[in-house]
Amino acid sequence: MLNLTSFIRFHAKRTPDRTAIVYGDTRVSYAALRDRIETTAGMLAARGIGPDDIVAVLMKNSLAFIELAFATSHIGAVFLPINFRLANDEVRYIVEHAGAKLLFADTEFAKSVAGLPNTIFVDEQAQSNSTQLGLGVSPAPMHVRGSDDLFRLMYTSGTTDRPKGVIHTYSNFYWKCADHVIALGLTAEDRLLVTGPLYHVGAFDLPGMAVLWVGGMLCVHREFDPLAAIQSIERERLTGAWLAPVMTSAILSHPDRDKHDVSSIRWVIGGGERTPEPRIRAFSAYFTGGRYIDAYGLTETCSGDTLMEAGREIEKIGSVGRALGPVDIHDGRDSVRGRNLIQG
Numbered sequence: 001m002l003n004l005t006s007f008i009r010f011h012a013k014r015t016p017d018r019t020a021i022v023y024g025d026t027r028v029s030y031a032a033l034r035d036r037i038e039t040t041a042g043m044l045a046a047r048g049i050g051p052d053d054i055v056a057v058l059m060k061n062s063l064a065f066i067e068l069a070f071a072t073s074h075i076g077a078v079f080l081p082i083n084f085r086l087a088n089d090e091v092r093y094i095v096e097h098a099g100a101k102l103l104f105a106d107t108e109f110a111k112s113v114a115g116l117p118n119t120i121f122v123d124e125q126a127q128s129n130s131t132q133l134g135l136g137v138s139p140a141p142m143h144v145r146g147s148d149d150l151f152r153l154m155y156t157s158g159t160t161d162r163p164k165g166v167i168h169t170y171s172n173f174y175w176k177c178a179d180h181v182i183a184l185g186l187t188a189e190d191r192l193l194v195t196g197p198l199y200h201v202g203a204f205d206l207p208g209m210a211v212l213w214v215g216g217m218l219c220v221h222r223e224f225d226p227l228a229a230i231q232s233i234e235r236e237r238l239t240g241a242w243l244a245p246v247m248t249s250a251i252l253s254h255p256d257r258d259k260h261d262v263s264s265i266r267w268v269i270g271g272g273e274r275t276p277e278p279r280i281r282a283f284s285a286y287f288t289g290g291r292y293i294d295a296y297g298l299t300e301t302c303s304g305d306t307l308m309e310a311g312r313e314i315e316k317i318g319s320v321g322r323a324l325g326p327v328d329i330h331d332g333r334d335s336v337r338g339r340n341l342i343q344g
Helices: 004-012 030-046 062-076 088-098 168-186 201-205 210-215 228-236 244-250 277-286
Strands: 019-023 026-031 054-058 078-081 102-106 120-122 150-155 165-169 191-194 217-220 240-242 267-268 290-295 324-328 335-339
Touching: 004 030, 004 062, 004 078, 004 210, 019 062, 026 030, 054 062, 054 277, 054 324, 062 078, 062 217, 088 150, 150 168, 165 168, 168 210, 191 228, 201 210, 210 217, 228 244, 240 335, 244 267, 244 277, 277 290
Parallel strands: 019 217, 054 078, 054 102, 078 150, 102 120, 191 217, 191 240, 240 267, 267 290
Antiparallel strands: 019 026, 150 165, 324 335
């Protein structure tokens, strides 16, 4: 059973009351998350979604975003997250090119999806609980997927031509999670700050869902605010995060940063640009118990991560670091399989 819900079900049986996700004032246990996912999957099935159908989302971070991702997997469909900063014609191209059968969009993005058929709007209430999108719907049974089945479709930025769809298989995803568990030493005691956009692999995958895989907790912010991030680290005793360089800089330069205890942080993964030495040193001075992991060279649709070796971030500034373990990388046309592949 390779569906994403397989590990949610495992933890729901083993530790049903353990908190899986914190979103604002909402705390969802593993048992409650399982029930939400299966009910939302029932809503998708009732709307005619089945195995291999593509479900797109144009949403900011929310509980519903994660629940829809898992519910899509639960019934064997394919998840398509779209950059919510794109204009209407760009969103239209991706939805039509991918052949998405259903599109979920936050109500604030009504203009971005204007004229697109089969669109379901997600209001503030539903953003905290996706079951509000299909009241009275029965839970759906799980459709078992294989290792080579498609889990997610992501589109490139289209900087040189039209965006291209990049396919991610279940095998790819689970190898990646295993790599993160080993490289970061993830356990059920890990509590991850999720403040980057979930449509990006940085927030969803790095390590993102791998923390749920091992029974840990996600603290999800709808959007990035440096003080809110610092406060969540203190309040929830968060142990890790993925932060884009601009986010790290905003936290390190915030005037109230020293008013809060951030000693629980063990690591923060950065990337997207070369991290300058002063920022790494400033990070170490503030997060005294944490390690800065430079993932420079990681691309937005990359399926194989590269992390800098511990303690060598300053010595090897600008390097793409060490590739993690065995991965499957698909470019939307041909499958390229191998070990220790570096993308970036």
